[in-house]
Amino acid sequence: MTICCASARAAEEYGLLAISLSGCTNVDTSYSLRRACPDMRAQVYPTCVVHHVINALRDQGVEPASALTDTGIRHVDQLASPSARVSIGQMLGIFDNARKLSQDPTFAVRAGSRIHVTALGAYGYALLSSSSHHAVVDLVDQYDCLANPFMKMQFTKEAGFAIWHMGMIVNLAATDPLYRFIMELKASAILRVMRDLYHEGVSFSRVRTRCSAPGYCAEFEKVMGCTVEYGTQSEDVWFDAALMSGAMAGANLIAHAMMREQCDQLLRFIDRRMGWAERIESLLYRDLVRFSDFEELGREVGRSPRTLQRNLAAEGTSFRVILQNVRSAASAQLLQTTDLSVETVAQRLGYSDPANFRHAFVRWNGESPSSFRRRFVTASCCAR
Numbered sequence: 001m002t003i004c005c006a007s008a009r010a011a012e013e014y015g016l017l018a019i020s021l022s023g024c025t026n027v028d029t030s031y032s033l034r035r036a037c038p039d040m041r042a043q044v045y046p047t048c049v050v051h052h053v054i055n056a057l058r059d060q061g062v063e064p065a066s067a068l069t070d071t072g073i074r075h076v077d078q079l080a081s082p083s084a085r086v087s088i089g090q091m092l093g094i095f096d097n098a099r100k101l102s103q104d105p106t107f108a109v110r111a112g113s114r115i116h117v118t119a120l121g122a123y124g125y126a127l128l129s130s131s132s133h134h135a136v137v138d139l140v141d142q143y144d145c146l147a148n149p150f151m152k153m154q155f156t157k158e159a160g161f162a163i164w165h166m167g168m169i170v171n172l173a174a175t176d177p178l179y180r181f182i183m184e185l186k187a188s189a190i191l192r193v194m195r196d197l198y199h200e201g202v203s204f205s206r207v208r209t210r211c212s213a214p215g216y217c218a219e220f221e222k223v224m225g226c227t228v229e230y231g232t233q234s235e236d237v238w239f240d241a242a243l244m245s246g247a248m249a250g251a252n253l254i255a256h257a258m259m260r261e262q263c264d265q266l267l268r269f270i271d272r273r274m275g276w277a278e279r280i281e282s283l284l285y286r287d288l289v290r291f292s293d294f295e296e297l298g299r300e301v302g303r304s305p306r307t308l309q310r311n312l313a314a315e316g317t318s319f320r321v322i323l324q325n326v327r328s329a330a331s332a333q334l335l336q337t338t339d340l341s342v343e344t345v346a347q348r349l350g351y352s353d354p355a356n357f358r359h360a361f362v363r364w365n366g367e368s369p370s371s372f373r374r375r376f377v378t379a380s381c382c383a384r
Contacts (some may be wrong), residue, residue: 043213056111112188117196126259133244222281292350
């Protein structure tokens, strides 16, 4: 069920901002490009995380209904329904209310530390039944948006460490208390999930955040198990890559396939609630090579090319414009966060001839792909 009406105030206040990850090298090149601009008002996301946050407030003696102020959600009990869906605006509104209502400055850290993998629904059970660490990375890449639609997760390795990068995609400054709340909630939830997947002794080796140091640094570091670096250029958590070399204790191929299918159904539900332009953009980010073919795209969405052109025209756009925008954003992402050759980047974007990609990139950015990458690497090194 859809919960009441979405909070227009929340959607307008937080907006959305696509933020590329900075300073990432040696990226696992098997990851897929992810769409970075979900709809703030579409009530399509499961309620597992917000329901957990509200329960954590209840445990502190706070009236749960208080967390729903200005979200458009009338009753807390509605969030407990398996069919309940909320928007990103509503989720952020609840988080902001919880932040203000709790008397504990470490509330986000403590709440995140209690989000077990099974609290994430089908996505969590898919993680738990994974047969390999590569499958875990692939699942997070594809389905983390079901539980965490306001951050973009990316996995990299560097000098013996495995790293989860958390790219905030909601329009919040690092100085905003809500930004800090989301970051702390997610970082502590990642650690809790990793302990569920591996063992209770897991801790991070390094945590970096754009936020300034709070008054409860010691408490946060105690939960993370390491020193937290504040005022950096990124949000990420580091751990020993050797942790990913062992067997997955909960591996179950049949259960895993069943949970992935449920996750796919949830993603398809989200896609159906989008406009045609959003649906096509989402598909392009999933597979640029396949869906840069307009006829193939039409077959995927069940529309003839002519009908799809009319649908897009009614929304004031065209396939050519959407494809160009996605290729432009994706090319910058790949050049910044991987060491792939320009030729390989061109292939990933659906270009059969790298020269055509180079010409298009100059048109978009006023410089060649190689020049763009050199400038970015220089800027990243100076920032460090």
